[in-house]
Amino acid sequence: MSEEMIPVTLDDKMTFECSPGVSCFNECCRDLNQFLTPYDILRLKENLGITSDLFLKKYTSVHVGPESGLPVISFKLDPATRHACPFVRETGCSVYVDRPTSCRIYPLARAISRARDTGEIQEYFALIEEPHCKGFGRNSGQTIREWLDGQDVTLHNAMNDKLMELISLKNQILPGRLDPVDSDKFYLACYDMDTFRKRIFEGDLLDGLDVPPAVLARIKADDLALLDFGLAWVKYALFGIDMALGE
Ligand code: SF4
Numbered sequence: 399m400s401e402e403m404i405p406v407t408l409d410d411k412m413t414f415e416c417s418p419g420v421s422c423f424n425e426c427c428r429d430l431n432q433f434l435t436p437y438d439i440l441r442l443k444e445n446l447g448i449t450s451d452l453f454l455k456k457y458t459s460v461h462v463g464p465e466s467g468l469p470v471i472s473f474k475l476d477p478a479t480r481h482a483c484p485f486v487r488e489t490g491c492s493v494y495v496d497r498p499t500s501c502r503i504y505p506l507a508r509a510i511s512r513a514r515d516t517g518e519i520q521e522y523f524a525l526i527e528e529p530h531c532k533g534f535g536r537n538s539g540q541t542i543r544e545w546l547d548g549q550d551v552t553l554h555n556a557m558n559d560k561l562m563e564l565i566s567l568k569n570q571i572l573p574g575r576l577d578p579v580d581s582d583k584f585y586l587a588c589y590d591m592d593t594f595r596k597r598i599f600e601g602d603l604l605d606g607l608d609v610p611p612a613v614l615a616r617i618k619a620d621d622l623a624l625l626d627f628g629l630a631w632v633k634y635a636l637f638g639i640d641m642a643l644g645e
Pocket residue numbers: 426427428430483484485486487490491492493494497498501
């Protein structure tokens with residue numbers, strides 16, 4: 399499929415509109431080349447009321463990057479449905495309020511760079527014009543910034559940027575293919591958070607770490623706190639970076 403990437407700024411006008419009345423309704427939910435982030439998985443498994451391991455088994459495929467050794471998660475697509483997303487229905491997305499980041503911002507793409515000295519993040523955006531998408535050319539009357547505000551992506555972006563930081567650290571500290579043990583740790587803490595929790599509370603995963611009881615109580619009760627902890631734990635377990643374990 400040919401596509402055109404058009405760089406845009408947050409103050410540019412959004413020349414795009416989508417609604418259930420468009421002739422291409424749901425076409426963007428087929429033939430996906432879409433990676434799921436840890437926070438995407440947290441929201442989807444909570445939406446479905448299932449554990450992360452069941453969600454991963456039932457709805458996703460895992461690929462391991464041949465050069466990085468990092469696990470990458472994508473939706474399991476069924477050729478019998480023209481590779482449709484498992485959550486698309488005739489009426490639209492069945493997990494709409496918890497849809498993944500890339501679905502929220504489509505047809506925008508977001509990339510970031512991080513200043514090495516200050517850690518400050520710079521965002522870049524581009525419109526992805528694909529032939530199947532007929533929403534282009536209509537002026538929604540909004541700027542890119544206003545349109546993005548309506549997609550509720552602030553927390554998604556903040557959590558996804560933490561994943562990007564992990565990947566960037568991996569490339570700096572452990573270039574080349576990650577060994578399978580470290581790859582499994584990355585998968586466990588980033589994607590299979592309910593099993594990660596089980597290994598913390600029923601196993602010996604945190605042996606040697608002095609985790610305050612208040613932190614343990616938070617990660618036991620709250621998925622977002624657990625994911626945040628897991629991302630920091632990967633830095634500790636793979637790269638030797640101390641975890642900030644305040645109360
Ligand atoms: S999660 Fe929803 S919006 Fe995203 S591809 Fe699937 S059906 Fe479409």
